[in-house]
Amino acid sequence: MKLLTATDSSQGFRDNDFDWCVEGELVHIGAVCDRDGDDPDGGCGCGRAFAGLNSHRATTTAMVREVPGFTDADYVEAIRSSLEQQGCDPTFAEHEAALLRCLVRDWPVGAVVERRLNEIVVRRVVV
Numbered sequence: 001m002k003l004l005t006a007t008d009s010s011q012g013f014r015d016n017d018f019d020w021c022v023e024g025e026l027v028h029i030g031a032v033c034d035r036d037g038d039d040p041d042g043g044c045g046c047g048r049a050f051a052g053l054n055s056h057r058a059t060t061t062a063m064v065r066e067v068p069g070f071t072d073a074d075y076v077e078a079i080r081s082s083l084e085q086q087g088c089d090p091t092f093a094e095h096e097a098a099l100l101r102c103l104v105r106d107w108p109v110g111a112v113v114e115r116r117l118n119e120i121v122v123r124r125v126v127v
């Protein structure tokens, strides 16, 4: 299935890009803190970042990748255990997984996306 993963592709496109994730790890779209609230270019950076499910770090660039053998149930479990590890409410995992699947559905494999608060837009497509 197609999944949203961390990438360093197109890092530097924006001055305030950063990538602390492990290349290729699954990412999700975390909550934005009060500090960055309505500013995707805020000092914290969470308004423009994706959160790595394994590293619990953040990146401003994510890539749609085909991950063979991965199922819907695997995806929910990956998100659930990550939320749990971070002390977050894991009951949103199923909802989040559905949201992320929906998000990447119409994008091709290799699409590099960025986040502007609640909006996720394609930067470019790597073929």
Ligand SMILES: [Zn+2]
Binding pocket: 032, 033, 034, 035, 036, 044, 045, 046, 047
């Ligand atoms: Zn923040």
